[in-house]
Structures are given as C-alpha cells and as structure tokens.
Amino acid sequence: MTSTVHLDPQTGILSGEPVTESRRTIGRLTGYFRDEAARAAFDQDTLVYRVLAYEPRPEGVPGAVCCATTFLEPGLVGDEYFLTRGHFHAREDRAELEVTVSGEGLLVLMTEDRQTRVEPMRPGSVHHVPPRTAHRVANTGSTPLVFVSYWPSETGHDYQTVVAHGFGARVRRVDGHPRVVEDVGHR
Ligand code: S6P
Numbered sequence: 001m002t003s004t005v006h007l008d009p010q011t012g013i014l015s016g017e018p019v020t021e022s023r024r025t026i027g028r029l030t031g032y033f034r035d036e037a038a039r040a041a042f043d044q045d046t047l048v049y050r051v052l053a054y055e056p057r058p059e060g061v062p063g064a065v066c067c068a069t070t071f072l073e074p075g076l077v078g079d080e081y082f083l084t085r086g087h088f089h090a091r092e093d094r095a096e097l098e099v100t101v102s103g104e105g106l107l108v109l110m111t112e113d114r115q116t117r118v119e120p121m122r123p124g125s126v127h128h129v130p131p132r133t134a135h136r137v138a139n140t141g142s143t144p145l146v147f148v149s150y151w152p153s154e155t156g157h158d159y160q161t162v163v164a165h166g167f168g169a170r171v172r173r174v175d176g177h178p179r180v181v182e183d184v185g186h187r
C-alpha cells in the first residue's frame, strides 16, 4: 500500500488529499503582541504563518498521531518577532515533538506556574514539549522558520489560557538582537 501523504524533507511541504491548510494573518492575531498599536498599523491581510496539517483522526478523537508543518514568516510587530499564538493542550498530559526544517528562531515553553524558558531552533533541531507546557514559536531570523510538529490526535488545544494570561516572557529585538524579556504585564 502506498501512502497518500508526502512530506518534502527539504521544504517541509506536506501534500496529499487529506492535508489541510490554515492561514493566520496579522488581522487574526489581535491580543497576541505586546504592541497592539503596531499590530493594528499593519496591512491586516499580512500573512504571519500558515500550517499544513495531516490529522488522520479529528481533533480530540484518540487513535492517531497528527503532524503539521508551520511556515512562520520573518517580521516584527514593534520590537517583537513574529510568533505563533501558542497554546496549552486540552488534555494536559499529552506531549508534542517539534522538528525544525529551516530558518532560525526560539521555541518558548511555559509551565502552568508560568516558568518560561526558550530553546533555540535551527535546521534539524528536535524539541520535546512536555505535558502541561504551553508552547509558542518566534521567528528571529530573516527567512521563514519552518518546523514540523507531531502530537496525538486526542490532544486538543487550549488557546484561551494564553489569550487571558499570555506567556511569562516575550522575544523582542533589543539593540538589533533577539532577547527574551520577562513579561509581567499579563498574568
Ligand atoms: C499543534 C502544534 C502546531 C501549531 C502551529 C501553530 O499542537 O503545536 O502545529 O498548531 O505551530 O501554532 P498555534 O499556537 O497557532 O496553533
């Protein structure tokens, strides 16, 4: 039997009939960046990231492993690097794996008590997202940051906690370089 899904290891492009695409523009990221005025000043159709996903079972239904490639564009909103929304998993004990294909950035990880740390992402780097850990990615480079994520199909996603409380730190450009800056604004 031949698989109907293909992952191009050079580009991260997932293709095949079951693969879905979602796009996230700056206009759909209200509340995620520190500088809301800078976000609002953008052309709201500006693409920040798109995701190609292969989910053999629907979200929340057990029995499969899902994978998705995220293509996160380079850019800044004010001094904050383009980022993914970030989320906890609805089933808190479910973990995830990220594999970087190309580009460079930081994986931001936050425990439930808001302890926040980062792991550098570069081509080939593999990152384990432990249970009960919110995860978000920031693109600190000048090219798209491409990575593949793997997670169990029953996992589910909790975006609300991040919308309400944010992460414990933000990835900002300070003196021309990425810096992880504690964010006490939210809580
Ligand atoms: C899913 C996995 C990724 C993200 C993607 C976009 O568990 O973590 O596929 O969905 O990177 O990020 P977000 O936070 O907008 O879903």
Ligand code: ZN
Pocket (backbone or CB within 6 Å): 087, 089, 096, 135, 151
């Ligand atoms: Zn996840």
